Amino acid sequence: MTTAASNPEIGRESSTEKEKWLRAYRQMVRIRLFEEQVNELYTRALMPGLAHLYSGQEAVAVGICEALRRDDYITSTHRGHGHCLAKGASPDRMFAELLGKEAGYCRGKGGSMHIADPATGNLGANAIVGGSVGIATGAAFASKRLKNGRVAICFFGEGALGQGSLYEVMNLAELWKLPVIYVCENNLYNEYTHFSETTAGTILGRALAFGMEAVAIDGQDVRRVHDVAARLVERARAGNGPAFLQADTYRYSGHHVGDINREYYRSRQEEQFWKKERDPIQLHANWLIAQGHADSAALEKMTVEARTEIEGAVKFAVAAPYPSVDHVDEDVYA
Amino acid sequence: MPETATPERELTFAQAVREALAEELRRDECVCIFGEDVAEAGTPFKVLSGLVEEFGSDRVIDTPISEAGFTGIGVGAAMTGLRPVVDIMFGDFLTLTMDQMVNQAAKAHYMSGGHWKVPMVMRTTLGATRRSAAQHSQSLHAWFSHVPGLKVVLPSTPYDAKGLLKTAVRDDNPVVFFEDKMMYKLKGPVPQEDYTIPFGVADVKRAGSDITLVATSSMVQVALGAAVLLEKEGISAEVVDPRTTWPLDEKTIVDSVKKTSRAIVLDEGYGRYGATAEIAAVIAEGAFYDLDAPVKRMGAMHVPIPFSPPLEDVTVPTDEGVVAAAREMCRK
Numbered sequence A: 001m002t003t004a005a006s007n008p009e010i011g012r013e014s015s016t017e018k019e020k021w022l023r024a025y026r027q028m029v030r031i032r033l034f035e036e037q038v039n040e041l042y043t044r045a046l047m048p049g050l051a052h053l054y055s056g057q058e059a060v061a062v063g064i065c066e067a068l069r070r071d072d073y074i075t076s077t078h079r080g081h082g083h084c085l086a087k088g089a090s091p092d093r094m095f096a097e098l099l100g101k102e103a104g105y106c107r108g109k110g111g112s113m114h115i116a117d118p119a120t121g122n123l124g125a126n127a128i129v130g131g132s133v134g135i136a137t138g139a140a141f142a143s144k145r146l147k148n149g150r151v152a153i154c155f156f157g158e159g160a161l162g163q164g165s166l167y168e169v170m171n172l173a174e175l176w177k178l179p180v181i182y183v184c185e186n187n188l189y190n191e192y193t194h195f196s197e198t199t200a201g202t203i204l205g206r207a208l209a210f211g212m213e214a215v216a217i218d219g220q221d222v223r224r225v226h227d228v229a230a231r232l233v234e235r236a237r238a239g240n241g242p243a244f245l246q247a248d249t250y251r252y253s254g255h256h257v258g259d260i261n262r263e264y265y266r267s268r269q270e271e272q273f274w275k276k277e278r279d280p281i282q283l284h285a286n287w288l289i290a291q292g293h294a295d296s297a298a299l300e301k302m303t304v305e306a307r308t309e310i311e312g313a314v315k316f317a318v319a320a321p322y323p324s325v326d327h328v329d330e331d332v333y334a
Numbered sequence B: 001m002p003e004t005a006t007p008e009r010e011l012t013f014a015q016a017v018r019e020a021l022a023e024e025l026r027r028d029e030c031v032c033i034f035g036e037d038v039a040e041a042g043t044p045f046k047v048l049s050g051l052v053e054e055f056g057s058d059r060v061i062d063t064p065i066s067e068a069g070f071t072g073i074g075v076g077a078a079m080t081g082l083r084p085v086v087d088i089m090f091g092d093f094l095t096l097t098m099d100q101m102v103n104q105a106a107k108a109h110y111m112s113g114g115h116w117k118v119p120m121v122m123r124t125t126l127g128a129t130r131r132s133a134a135q136h137s138q139s140l141h142a143w144f145s146h147v148p149g150l151k152v153v154l155p156s157t158p159y160d161a162k163g164l165l166k167t168a169v170r171d172d173n174p175v176v177f178f179e180d181k182m183m184y185k186l187k188g189p190v191p192q193e194d195y196t197i198p199f200g201v202a203d204v205k206r207a208g209s210d211i212t213l214v215a216t217s218s219m220v221q222v223a224l225g226a227a228v229l230l231e232k233e234g235i236s237a238e239v240v241d242p243r244t245t246w247p248l249d250e251k252t253i254v255d256s257v258k259k260t261s262r263a264i265v266l267d268e269g270y271g272r273y274g275a276t277a278e279i280a281a282v283i284a285e286g287a288f289y290d291l292d293a294p295v296k297r298m299g300a301m302h303v304p305i306p307f308s309p310p311l312e313d314v315t316v317p318t319d320e321g322v323v324a325a326a327r328e329m330c331r332k
């Protein structure tokens, strides 16, 4: 193991660079621990309904959101907790939303699949597959018209490639050179069906057909995700048009927390392979240590701090009150 | 114990749907099913479990998440010799199929001067209180009931589900078949043999003399629950289930209200321009001079369905709410 003292590379890299990668680590750990607690809340029957966990895909949300300004926009999906946290949402109000409490981001009206937060540019998670592709593209249209320099990131799973509206907005975005980046997180499964059974041709080929800048990356490598995202974001911000980013990744758990028996659609060996060999947090930890940016004790300390934060957030949410029933018909209209 | 006749067989609502489809798939080679995760997964609600094993993956077919596309394929395939049963997992995703259903399926027969037919079934779900929030809880059957050319079916028991679904598959028109996703585990008697239930024939689920509760789908159980509570208060409620909102059995509804002179119409869709509005108008037109009280409508509150349980629970009519309304109307 390379220690800080023995690594001659240390000191050459700016401390901000080191801080950036440590921060990426911390963000990924926070998301992983958040999702562990969601599963726990479900198992203990404290959470109404279901939730779709992001565990395994952390490097995608974190790599990309670390390349964004706070006022840049994101749209998210049913599997959205990671995107929201990476963009800056706080775990306590997120848990409160998941439990349907007044203190939640949407005052309990949205739940797990609908977290939205204007303060961090989060236009909302979405329970309709492909449901936010228009919204993200529309936000990019407004940014361009209003000249505010904001970029919109449209997160979706490879399942959304089935939705025709995606291709309508991609065509428009390229025609009008809109600052939007379509991020396709290919975790291999549309619910319980392997994407190869639902997807003809190649993923990137779809973007290339519109003449769109298109890149495929290893979604388990947070630094690679970040570097590519940073380039595409700055390119979009400079007015050079949209891009399409395919991030190859894997979801560790079921499609949702209740999807326990998965052998009929994917093998245990496959799951173990990704968890053991391709874990984005472990891979990044190895790199941080090899670079001498941290030792395992320092990383463990970050994990303990994150755990304290996340557990405190759960306590807050569990104790928080439900909204008053009088609120039920508020906010139907603006 | 002495040998007795075998007790009536009970199935869950989900099993009744599956049995109807299995029998139709066996009966007619042209029947096929497609939709998202309908094959090995048997849908997220496990309603279709086992069908792909019996009928193979060229008749029970998994699709991409392309509702508009595969609904359109259903329409075209129906026009040219097949009898597709298209599966739309949550009724909320019907919005994505609207052009295919409303502009294509509903009109192909009429616009072609009667030349083309669209013998297609669209199966989907409705209903709230599953803590699934605003995009997975809607009951959108009124939209389809509005459109000439479409038939709309709302079974409320396992028995009705099997008989109505078989009728739907054999019908030469596009039929939209709504299943309450909270009802899949409900059990009831279902005959083993082949039977069909005609469209446009309401079923009196309980006879009564003081008030008529016209209820659809999920609201039939609510009406029956309310009727039991009302009986204890000396109010005799009749529960009429239209079973299809189009064609609508106006006669059975009007006759019941003429007898009881009061009516509450219950439906889980929105009341505003909804199924309850239509049925209340039918009652007003047909039984106005027999009414002792204005017809009352009860449906989903006019809000997107909220996630938070205490909020969601007040958006849907309950047994107690129906009892209170009925009591008020029956006060002499």
Ligand SMILES: Cc1ncc(C[n+]2csc(CCOP(=O)(O)OP(=O)(O)O)c2C)c(N)n1
Pocket: A052, A078, A079, A127, A128, A129, A130, A156, A157, A158, A159, A160, A187, A189, A190, A191, A255, B036, B065, B067, B089, B093, B096
């Ligand atoms: C329009 C629409 N169709 C179907 C669904 C049901 N559904 C929810 S998630 C999902 C699979 C999504 O797969 P993908 O987009 O790859 O995202 P992942 O779950 O893998 O993150 C489906 C079919 C939906 N929510 N919206």
